[in-house]
Amino acid sequence: MATIRGMSLDDIEARCEAMLVASDAALSAAAVQRADELLALGEAVLEIWLAARGGVPTTETVEGFRLLALHRQGARGEPSFNACRESCRELVYHHNLVRLDPAHAEVARRLRLGAMVARHLVLFIGGKLEVAGLGEFCCAARPLRQSEAQANEIV
């Protein structure tokens, strides 16, 4: 598993970008390592979110994947975090797809799609760190301004 501890979101995004522009030959030659790296990058993104919220990222797994356990941990009490539930599962799916057949003719394409999913995760979490309410209104169906309105006696 690639070592990604201590990476910032910008570093992680840069790793995704590097994978997107890498040649087919380079990706195919190290398909399993790259697939593991993608998963590790996804975990690193969620660790950053959890740490920023004062949490200790879990080492448990869900369905055999730490990424899914981290997502579950992040979503506890934070339903808007489900906005990235499918992205986490897609990342696991692409990881598995490459792992199952690392010599597949489309392995480079599969890795790139996985990198795009990982990049979306980075962008979403980066966005949530800027504006915590991202996903709150839509994915969690929660009001964003209720407390302000109550404080100002609007409602």
Place this chain on the structure above:
Amino acid sequence: MSTKYKQVAYYPGCALEGTGHAYDRSTRELGKALGLDLVELKNWNCCGAMEVKNVDPKLQTYLSARNLSIAEDMGLKTVMAPCNGCYHNLKKAEYDLAHDAGSQEVTDRLSRKAGHRTYEAGKVTTIHALDWIREAIGEDGIKARVKNSLTGLKVANYYGCMYSRPRHIFPEKDKGPGSESTYKPHFMDDLLAAAGAENVEYPLKTACCGGAHTLSDSDTSTKLVLNLLTTAEACGADVIATECPTCHTGLEMHQVRAEKVFGRKTTVKILYFTQLLGMALGLTARKVGVPENLSDPSELLRARGLG
């Protein structure tokens, strides 16, 4: 084909009278072409959308409940809402009225004050335009009616968030074969495939587009949308099919903004699924409102013999 949704109450919602007008036009034309009867709710009001829900969710529940009660008064059991936001809000109101005494109390109080009957949960069913076409016509029904097949058109289906989140307000989903999935929605894929389209594997079908923050944090939204667009292109898509006016407008608007602000040009076209199905059934591009879209797909459509 089922007769269940042959006639439904139509709730266009505010977006379909504005930025999503092409969706309204194509939905109505598609219904007409398929022999389905859309009866617009009389004197409908806002579903509570972003503005009201953000401040007072119980007031949003009341506003959505009023629309449901209008359908009931019109003798219609099903409300069809093509907009994900409206669909989500009507479903949420239904859920809240069934599970939350506070919402029931507020809805009752405001209904009395407004001088109409209080809506009771369970009297009316809310469906999306995708449910409507799939249930009333079905994939085989679409196949049988295709005049201009979408063969060769590669489509990435983008469902956005409010079609399937939060899961608990959509109890009919994730019920196994035949039902819609919140993990990997497929109703739009199924209908467009029936019209001949080649659906590409698109891993960001329900990923966040930053829609609600499009004005407060435009750069985040633009980056999220840019990733949706570039991923669709990497998947080989010619077109992103949408089923929500907010998603559609967001994708189109940030496609332009991504080029202006970040110098990143993408060429994938964005069309409502109702526009694609309508053209497959032989309707012209103009008839289904394609000229109202921001991105101009005319060259692509001409090359495919559509519109």
